[in-house]
Amino acid sequence: MRVLAAMSGGVDSAVAAALAVDAGHDVTGVHLALSPDRQTLRSGARGCCSVEDAHDARRVADELGIPFYVWDLAERFTEDVVDDFVAEYAAGRTPNPCLRCNEKIKFSAVLDRARALGFDAVVTGHHARLADGELRRSVDAAKDQSYVLGVLTAEQLSAAMFPLGSMTKDRVREIAAERGFAVAAKPDSHDICFIPDGDTRGFLARKLGSRPGPVVDAATGSTVGEHDGTFGFTVGQRRGLGVTVGDQRPRYVLSIEPVSRTVTIGTAEQAGVTEVRTAAPTWTGAAPELPFRAEVQLRAHGAPVSCEVMADEGGGLRILLDEEQRGVAPGQSAVLYEPDPDRGDRVLGQAAMRRIREREETVRH
Amino acid sequence: MTYLDHAATTPVLPEVLAAMTEQLGRVGNASSLHASGRAARRAAEQSRERLAEALGARPSEVLFTGGGTESDNLAVKGLFWARRQADSRRRRIVVSPAEHHAVLDSVEWLAKHDGADVTWLRVEPTGRVLPEALAEALGDGDDVAVASVMWANNEIGTVSDIPALAAVARSVGVPLHTDAVQAVGQVPVDFGASGADALTMTGHKLGGPMGAGVLLLRRDADCTPLLHGGGQERDVRSGTLDVAAIVGLEVATTSAVRTRAERAPRIAALRDRLVAGIVAAVPDVQLNGAPLDDVLAGGPGRLPGNAHLSFAGAEGDALLMLLDARGIECSTGSACSAGVARPSHVLLAAGADAGRARSSLRFSLGHTSTDEDVDEVLDVIAPVVERARRAGLGRR
Numbered sequence: 001m002r003v004l005a006a007m008s009g010g011v012d013s014a015v016a017a018a019l020a021v022d023a024g025h026d027v028t029g030v031h032l033a034l035s036p037d038r039q040t041l042r043s044g045a046r047g048c049c050s051v052e053d054a055h056d057a058r059r060v061a062d063e064l065g066i067p068f069y070v071w072d073l074a075e076r077f078t079e080d081v082v083d084d085f086v087a088e089y090a091a092g093r094t095p096n097p098c099l100r101c102n103e104k105i106k107f108s109a110v111l112d113r114a115r116a117l118g119f120d121a122v123v124t125g126h127h128a129r130l131a132d133g134e135l136r137r138s139v140d141a142a143k144d145q146s147y148v149l150g151v152l153t154a155e156q157l158s159a160a161m162f163p164l165g166s167m168t169k170d171r172v173r174e175i176a177a178e179r180g181f182a183v184a185a186k187p188d189s190h191d192i193c194f195i196p197d198g199d200t201r202g203f204l205a206r207k208l209g210s211r212p213g214p215v216v217d218a219a220t221g222s223t224v225g226e227h228d229g230t231f232g233f234t235v236g237q238r239r240g241l242g243v244t245v246g247d248q249r250p251r252y253v254l255s256i257e258p259v260s261r262t263v264t265i266g267t268a269e270q271a272g273v274t275e276v277r278t279a280a281p282t283w284t285g286a287a288p289e290l291p292f293r294a295e296v297q298l299r300a301h302g303a304p305v306s307c308e309v310m311a312d313e314g315g316g317l318r319i320l321l322d323e324e325q326r327g328v329a330p331g332q333s334a335v336l337y338e339p340d341p342d343r344g345d346r347v348l349g350q351a352a353m354r355r356i357r358e359r360e361e362t363v364r365h
Numbered sequence: 366m367t368y369l370d371h372a373a374t375t376p377v378l379p380e381v382l383a384a385m386t387e388q389l390g391r392v393g394n395a396s397s398l399h400a401s402g403r404a405a406r407r408a409a410e411q412s413r414e415r416l417a418e419a420l421g422a423r424p425s426e427v428l429f430t431g432g433g434t435e436s437d438n439l440a441v442k443g444l445f446w447a448r449r450q451a452d453s454r455r456r457r458i459v460v461s462p463a464e465h466h467a468v469l470d471s472v473e474w475l476a477k478h479d480g481a482d483v484t485w486l487r488v489e490p491t492g493r494v495l496p497e498a499l500a501e502a503l504g505d506g507d508d509v510a511v512a513s514v515m516w517a518n519n520e521i522g523t524v525s526d527i528p529a530l531a532a533v534a535r536s537v538g539v540p541l542h543t544d545a546v547q548a549v550g551q552v553p554v555d556f557g558a559s560g561a562d563a564l565t566m567t568g569h570k571l572g573g574p575m576g577a578g579v580l581l582l583r584r585d586a587d588c589t590p591l592l593h594g595g596g597q598e599r600d601v602r603s604g605t606l607d608v609a610a611i612v613g614l615e616v617a618t619t620s621a622v623r624t625r626a627e628r629a630p631r632i633a634a635l636r637d638r639l640v641a642g643i644v645a646a647v648p649d650v651q652l653n654g655a656p657l658d659d660v661l662a663g664g665p666g667r668l669p670g671n672a673h674l675s676f677a678g679a680e681g682d683a684l685l686m687l688l689d690a691r692g693i694e695c696s697t698g699s700a701c702s703a704g705v706a707r708p709s710h711v712l713l714a715a716g717a718d719a720g721r722a723r724s725s726l727r728f729s730l731g732h733t734s735t736d737e738d739v740d741e742v743l744d745v746i747a748p749v750v751e752r753a754r755r756a757g758l759g760r761r
Contacts, residue, residue, distance in 0.1 A: 028686070033705045069686055072705045116756030117683060 093331025213261025371731025522671025
């Protein structure tokens with residue numbers, strides 16, 4: 001097969017490309033330039049979009065003896081991922097930009113272009129298993145990235161290759177070291193690639209400016225503080241609320257209302273969630289018949305919870321959780337899994353959470 | 366493999382390889398006083414004299430540098446600094462926006478860090494700078510430190526009339542630098558007769574080694590050095606002479622100049638067949654730059670080996686990749702060091718829209734090019750462009 005390897009300059013995509021070459025495919029490496037103003041050198045261990053990262057990717061491609069190009073997707077990335085990220089926060093939601101990037105860039109813009117140029121598949125260094133069109137968790141539970149791939153459709157998956165899903169991250173580094181790749185010991189990238197300093201709140205403040213509003217305690221309905229912008233908050237957040245409430249019990253963000261810019265906080269009991277409602281789902285295969293039992297993961301690196309999935313009005317889903325959860329934020333994806341301890345939990349699909357409902361009805365603003 | 370990227374670099378000539386190999390086997394610093402040093406100096410100075418003769422310069426006007434980029438930096442910055450030192454009103458640099466980045470970025474650095482004011486020259490749709498445009502931009506020349514216009518453009522191959530431009534600059538007392546990296550060995554270049562004050566050339570574009578270049582600098586031109594040290598090269602460019610590279614550069618240059626009259630028409634004929642074949646095979650192709658048979662002041666108005674084309678609706682880097690996969694090596698002509706393809710600044714300067722500037726491809730033929738090379742391109746170009754155009758449709 002003619003395969004396009006998306007190479008970030010990190011160790012995972014380097015080994016994925018090498019394994020694709022080993023498998024006998026005709027591989028071409030591509031580095032995606034996603035930032036409109038690329039830094040010459042990496043800052044810290046974060047990010048993957050500097051010229052230095054492109055150089056790291058090129059070094060590996062040259063060692064593998066495969067062609068290598070840089071594709072400039074900065075415009076698409078800015079529109080589809082960064083602007084969406086800012087708009088979601090402005091609307092009081094908490095987006096996942098990695099998931100959006102997989103949906104709109106890697107397995108859409110890149111895949112479309114690859115196909116048009118005569119490639120059969122795109123290979124990436126994601127930690128997830130993909131066989132017979134079934135997407136499953138990685139064997140390395142700590143590195144599993146199936147959550148951010150849950151948005152892919154059967155059509156997208158049919159042209160994707162994830163050769164790392166059946167090995168641990170340690171094994172990936174071993175392979176890189178055995179092959180003499182300079183990136184074998186390169187630190188993992190964390191956080192959000194377009195916020196290399198890790199200061200999401202500062203990034204949003206620069207984009208959105210100061211948008212002050214009240215912090216309201218759900219128990220009393222009274223205003224207990226002020227904030228500079230709802231984008232500084234995520235539903236379920238406990239730390240950094242900047243207010244103290246009389247009874248000294250910990251408070252959590254219960255809801256964010258972007259028009260009145262009201263951040264409502266409440267106690268741990270009030271922050272517990274037993275039901276979520278979603279926008280229209282996407283499925284990795286044929287749409288399952290509703291209702292059905294499954295496990296759901298409500299955020300990246302979150303633990304799976306057993307649930308009942310049923311149809312909601314407007315084409316969305318209503319997901320009833322067996323156990324109460326905290327830290328469930330609108331905007332994040334609810335990714336549904338079919339548990340399978342032998343072959344890895346299988347990803348069924350996902351839906352963006354629009355409304356959450358706490359265990360007890362609370363005063364909503 | 367079909368190598369059609371001679372404007373990027375050319376295969377080394379066999380006689381260059383032989384001369385350099387011989388010289389590399391000898392010890393000797395050309396600045397040393399003993400026998401080995403004298404032998405090295407003799408080789409370097411012999412090369413200087415032969416180069417001067419081939420380029421219409423005097424030996425004392427030949428300064429060896431590390432290549433075209435260094436020569437451009439030295440001329441632009443050195444002339445600017447020296448001229449402003451002599452008269453502090455001279456802060457203006459008059460330059461074409463279609464120059465190579467070695468000139469453009471030197472000018473922009475001076476503007477950002479050293480108080481230079483930049484006047485951008487008007488560029489014709491062919492990419493040519495006309496003497497009238499230079500005269501207009503220079504005015505009375507009193508506040509101008511230096512002007513720079515390339516002899517032949519590296520992307521689209523358009524030649525400008527340097528003798529006429531130099532006459533304009535001279536009439537108002539402004540030194541003219543010209544980047545002739547692409548011109549030497551391709552079109553007649555006579556430094557003395559041109560009237561230019563400084564001229565950049567390099568070895569690896571005409572069958573010589575990389576890392577060896579020349580700045581021709583008139584004896585009366587005052588130029589502040591970039592590199593200080595042992596005082597070599599008229600004290601303008603210090604550094605131990607790389608004698609083997611200098612010998613290689615000289616052999617390549619004298620060979621290219623000597624064979625030009627025979628080679629240029631042969632390469633131009635190949636190029637003409639390539640362009641005609643592509644235009645016949647692919648719809649909506651535009652030739653960028655001057656017409657293939659353009660004549661300027663009795664000589665060629667376009668480099669004989671240059672074919673620069675825009676393929677509406679396709680992206681240059683997609684075309685490049687698809688041709689690369691088929692063993693054909695060419696260029697978009699505008700890749701920056703980060704590897705991201707940008708719309709050609711030369712086409713933009715010549716008034717093209719961003720789409721045309723983004724969809725361009727440069728084939729550059731040289732001394733090793735053959736009829737088979739042209740056939741290879743014509744065999745695959747139609748399906749390659751069709752595929753790249755399909756891929757280009759997804760772009761927003």
